[in-house]
Amino acid sequence: MKQGLLGMVAGLAALGGFVTSSFTATAQNATPAGIDHASMVGADNQPGQWASYSRTWDEQRYSPLTQINDKNVQRLGLAWYDDLDTYRSVQATPLVVDRVLYNETIFNVVTAYDATNGKKLWTFDPKVGKEWARLACCGPSARGIAAWGNKIILATLDGRLIALDKDTGKEIWSTQTFPPGHEYSITGAPRVYDGKVIIGNGGADYGSRGFVTAWDAETGKKLWKFYITPTDPSKGPDGEASDSAMKIAQPTWFGKFWDAGAGGNAWDSFAYDPKLNTVYIGTGNGSPHMWHFRSEGKGDNLFLCSMVAVDATTGKYKWHYQMVPEDDWDFTCTQPIVLAELKIGGKLRQVAMQAPKNGFIYVIDRKTGKLISGDSYVSVNTWASHIDMKTGRPVLAPGAHNTTAPHLMSPSWMAAHSWQPMSYSPKTGLLYWPAQEQGSIYARAEDGAYHYTKGRNNTGQDPVSQPELRKKLMAEAVAAEKSYLIAWNPATRKEAWRVPYPFPGAGGVLTTAGNILVQATVNRSIAIYSADKGKKLWEMNVDQGGHAGAITYMIDGVQYIAINASWNGSPAYNLPKDFRIATAKLLVFKLDAKGVTLPPMKAEVEQAYLPPDRIPADVAARGAALYAQSCNRCHGDDATGGIKDLRKMSKAAHDSFLDIVLTGARAEKGMPSFGGALTEAQAKDIHGYLIKRAQDDW
Known part of the structure; x- marks a missing residue:
């Protein structure tokens, strides 16, 4: 009866949105039999759960829970933790469904815990080969898992999509999403939209052709495939959902671009609007990185570095907006896409928002793909001066395109904002994300010097020319490095506040109706700020950084906050000489928790040594x-x-x-x-x- 009532109420909420707050308070501890479309559309009726990567399909990473709030957060303590026994980066967002917390660590090992006390219920190891640690761009981390019905679904580094029984951890089905032997990997979290598992892949740096696929959550059967970039036109259409889109993309490419795959891989970012039945895809960089070698220095190269909207049922193309035409800088637009309703110019607009690598924050009409605003949020942008609102194109700065002469680019491949989760609070109207400013030296290789190498990072750059100039430029980059947590008002197009950090590498963010923002920081701590003003309210040293985003959930009337704390290894020029970390840990907090403490870090025994060898x-x-x-x-x-x-x-x-x-x-x-x-x-x-x-x- 309870299950039927919850389904009915969730359905009514989806239709009319009139469920009362008194029911919400009751439903937060409900335990429906798994996750379905109605429960996801009506997720705010069960705010105690965290059943998708960002809790809701709009990817806002916002929770209506208020028990932990800006008035009492000083009482927060560590309730339980699990040492994940790795120095690798654990980037996953946990899920909480029916009183169970599901977490994923390196090499896609999934563990289920009693979410109230950390007792392990089961562990599943998909036995990913350790060689994938180098075959993937940035190590064997994964950003999360998905839940649907009685299943937990993971996407492995080696390309498998696996459905597990959520109660036992036993495998239900498994399917291979990309062809073995090709330069692909998966580090992003799968999403399930109305019974369809959506997954992309990485590998553009290594020479692959990006695509997104949809699979039946019950059977693992392929439903559709959408290629992001075209291939050799002599081969004819792919016979996939993207065929109409490839007709648009093909004329924007030149030369034998398909030899190195072309790239565009959607390795992280998706969002879904169930009313519009639309999936929003954030696409990646080109292969190789240098436009000169990839496409003879000609053409926009669709759909690199774009937001692409497709029909959720068929995968058919709806619209696109390309943020980085002529990608020459290893920029990606795979950063989080957040859906919201904003009042702009007195009119309520349905928008998609994204702050990709290039240092601009974009607000886009999610029905049409029309640009509403695009603003730089970094203090230095040597890529583009502004976005032309008539054409929607960036106005490139002089010298932005790469030549054989070394020059300093900021933002760079290290990103003004990388994959770290962002959050939007409908209570404050602000969008939050970790930002950074890190320049990098770019220079393309001389003609004839670049050759595609399978299994290597194919940049097309020359990393050694003019060493004295490089030394000068590198000193400028080091001196200019910045990092900060930013709060942005997308309706007024203004920064609301920021919190500076000593160097890049801070984590993703979570906001709640309790006016708190949670983040893992480069100060090796978990910190909580007021969401409206950015005032620090609470901080705990955990001997760890972290790029993963936190979650919050409620069981038996008790609210918890959980996060994977681990250092990502993101390059930082001004990293302190004594910066050290402990092993990665899953940390869970609640009010008035006492008696649980973290073990001290192991002592450092190695000292730096300068070899006297003369190097030719x-x-x-x-x-x-x-x-x-x-x-x-x-x-x-x-x-x-x-x-x-x-x-x-x-x-x-x-x-x-x-x-x-x-x-x-x-x-x-x-x-x-x-x-x-x-x-x-x-x-x-x-x-x-x-x-x-x-x-x-x-």
Whole structure:
């Protein structure tokens, strides 16, 4: 009877939106038999659950719960935690359904916990091969799982979509979403919209053609496929849902762009409007990165770096808005898309909002794809001066496109805003996200010098030319690095407030009706701010950073906040010399919790060592190029900062460098084996380059 009543009320809410707040208070502890369309449309009628990546399909990451609020948050304490026993980044957003918290750690291992006390109920390991730690762009992390009916659904790094029984963890079905042997991986969270599992993939950096697929949540059967970029036109249509869209995209590409895949992979961002039956896709960068090599320096290259709207049932193209035509900078528009209703110019508008890598915040009419506003939120933007509101196109800054001369770009591939979750509070009318300003040196390779290499990061850049100029530009980038939490009013197009941080790497955000904003910070803490003013209300040191977003849920009248705390390894130029982290942990908080404490960090025993070896110039040059292809994503441009500053390796690390790189001798610390991608000679060249960098700077 309770289940039927909840379904009826959720249905009424979807139709008329008149469910009273008194029922909401009662329904927050209800336990329906799994998640369905009505329960997701009426998610605010069960605010105690967190049943999708951002709780609701509009991706707002906002909770109506108010028990923990700006008046009492000082009473917050650690209720329980689980040590995830890895130094890798755990980026997942947990789910809470029917009193159970489901979490995903590295290599897609899923664990179910009693959400009130942390008791483990079951664990499922899909046995992803450890070689995927290097085959994926940025390690073996995953950003989350999905729930539907009696199932928990995960998308594995190696491309499988797997449905588990939510009560037992037993596999129900499994299907392969991309062809084995191709340069794909999955790190994004699957979404389920009205029984259809939507998933994209990564791999543009390695040379793949991006696409999104939909699968039946009950059977794992493929429903539709939407390609993001075209391919060799001589092959004819793909016979997929995207065929009409490819007719639009094809004329915007030139040369044999398909040789390196073209890219565009949708590796993270989706949103869904059930009334419009529309899925919104955030697409990625081109392959290779340099427009000159990818498309002969011609054409907009649709649908790179775009928001693309498709029909949820068929996958058919509806509209697109391209934020970065002529992508030449490894910009992506895979950052979160948030749907909301805003009053703009006295008129209520249904909008989609996104703050991608390029430093602009966009507000788009989600019915038509028409740009409503586009504003820069960074202090320096050497890519574009503004967005032309008549054409919707960026007005590129002089010298923005890459030539063979090194120049400094900000924002850069490191992003003004990366994948970290953002939040919109309908109570404050503000949009929140972690922002940063990090310049990077760009220069395309000379003609004939770039060749596509399968399994490598194919940038098309020259990382070594004009070293003295590079040294000067790098110093400018280091000096200008900034990081902050920003609150933005999308209706008035103005910043409301910001909280500065000492270096980049802060986590995604959660807001609630209790006027709180929760974030993992680069100060190795979990912090809570007032959502309206940005005033710090509470902070706890956890010896960890974190890019993952927090969730909140309620069981038996008690509200909890949960978050995965772990350092992402995002490069930071000004990372403190003594910056250290503990193992990744799932942390759960509630009011007045006492008696649970985190263990102290293990002592650091290694000291930096400067080898005296003289490194030949040709070795350092080869090593610099290889480093740029394989290492800079985690260890920073020019070996400057990152998850581990490789200019400051210990003597033990230098002595065992080849074992670390080629056999995975420090895999437990998060460093995967590159044995399948690098030869011993190449690893030695990289080592020589790093010794030279250490000697240059230290």
